[in-house]
Amino acid sequence: MKQIIPLFARLRKNFNLLKLLLVIGILPTICAFSLKRPLWQRPLWGFFAHKRINRLAVFTLPPEMFGFYKKNIDYISENAINADQRRYAFKQEAPRHFIDLDNYSDSVRKQLPGYSWKEAVDKVGEDSLYAHGIVPWHINSMKYQLTEAFRKKDVKRILSLSTDIGHYIADAHVPLHTTRNYNGQLSNQIGIHGFWESRLPEMFAENYDFFVGQATYEEFPQKRAWQTVTHANAALDSVLLFEKQLNSQFSEDKKFSFEEVNGVTTRVYSKEFSTKYHQMLKNQVERQMRASVKMIGDFWFTCWVDAGQPDLMPLKKYEPTKEEDEEEKTEKKQWLKRIFEVRKESDN
Numbered sequence: 229m230k231q232i233i234p235l236f237a238r239l240r241k242n243f244n245l246l247k248l249l250l251v252i253g254i255l256p257t258i259c260a261f262s263l264k265r266p267l268w269q270r271p272l273w274g275f276f277a278h279k280r281i282n283r284l285a286v287f288t289l290p291p292e293m294f295g296f297y298k299k300n301i302d303y304i305s306e307n308a309i310n311a312d313q314r315r316y317a318f319k320q321e322a323p324r325h326f327i328d329l330d331n332y333s334d335s336v337r338k339q340l341p342g343y344s345w346k347e348a349v350d351k352v353g354e355d356s357l358y359a360h361g362i363v364p365w366h367i368n369s370m371k372y373q374l375t376e377a378f379r380k381k382d383v384k385r386i387l388s389l390s391t392d393i394g395h396y397i398a399d400a401h402v403p404l405h406t407t408r409n410y411n412g413q414l415s416n417q418i419g420i421h422g423f424w425e426s427r428l429p430e431m432f433a434e435n436y437d438f439f440v441g442q443a444t445y446e447e448f449p450q451k452r453a454w455q456t457v458t459h460a461n462a463a464l465d466s467v468l469l470f471e472k473q474l475n476s477q478f479s480e481d482k483k484f485s486f487e488e489v490n491g492v493t494t495r496v497y498s499k500e501f502s503t504k505y506h507q508m509l510k511n512q513v514e515r516q517m518r519a520s521v522k523m524i525g526d527f528w529f530t531c532w533v534d535a536g537q538p539d540l541m542p543l544k545k546y547e548p549t550k551e552e553d554e555e556e557k558t559e560k561k562q563w564l565k566r567i568f569e570v571r572k573e574s575d576n
């Protein structure tokens with residue numbers, strides 16, 4: 229790894245300027261577009277942040293990876309929500325998005341980060357692990373799968389795994405994905421999940437600073453995944469407490485208002501309430517979104533390095549065939565059939 233770094237440093241020196249220009253050029257276009265669009269044409273709640281985070285992670289990559297990812301940036305961004313859509317079709321999917329850290333005693337919680345998946349199954353039991361979420365182990369498992377896909381130069385897998393690992397990494401940064409009280413249902417704050425991860429980014433992300441620098445090699449992916457959920461969990465106190473505090477200052481009709489979302493009049497947290505809450509959180513949502521972008525870039529880069537830095541230039545030519553397109557569309561329709569009841573994260 230050490231020999232690789234000076235080479236990248238030189239290549240990146242010129243390349244970073246180019247990327248910065250791209251970001252400066254592209255971001256205002258995105259912003260202008262989303263501001264101009266009426267509410268009912270905006271993406272569904274909950275999807276905005278995932279798409280934005282995956283898209284921005286592309287700009288952290290070194291030149292050897294950037295061309296390939298840039299060419300597929302729309303795929304990586306638009307499909308950032310696939311993992312959520314699969315939750316109703318596959319029983320195993322839902323636990324991949326969260327971990328209830330408060331389900332475990334202090335002593336077990338301290339040991340969990342050191343367990344491989346197999347050790348965790350032996351010590352805690354598979355059923356219990358699935359019941360309380362497995363996001364840090366799943367990120368690590370995805371890391372291996374993506375490395376394998378790079379090794380085999382399997383374009384379809386590289387794209388789908390890059391997209392999905394981006395989703396899980398972003399989820400691991402959300403404080404409410406690390407607790408049993410995931411939607412405030414245990415503290416009389418129902419709806420707070422969608423408030424934090426959807427309403428706030430939709431309202432304020434246009435003003436966030438998303439320039440996070442270049443992707444760096446991650447030597448300890450599993451440790452990083454655990455640090456991420458532990459850190460997100462440490463922010464949970466303020467997420468819940470500030471909303472509670474504001475409740476005493478806002479009557480019900482001031483706390484909520486009605487907006488047209490996807491053609492439907494929907495009750496949302498009012499602009500005033502959202503703005504106050506956002507101020508109290510002191511850039512917390514921005515920090516977590518930035519950290520997600522950086523970590524996704526780091527993991528994509530690490531997988532590519534661990535796979536022996538395959539040349540991605542020839543893969544740029546890849547276009548899905550008509551059959552592949554059809555297959556994907558059919559598969560997506562299947563996902564939306566609600567076979568399983570899962571946590572409704574974005575109740576708001």
Ligand SMILES: [Zn+2]
Pocket residue numbers: 311312325395399
């Ligand atoms: Zn999710």
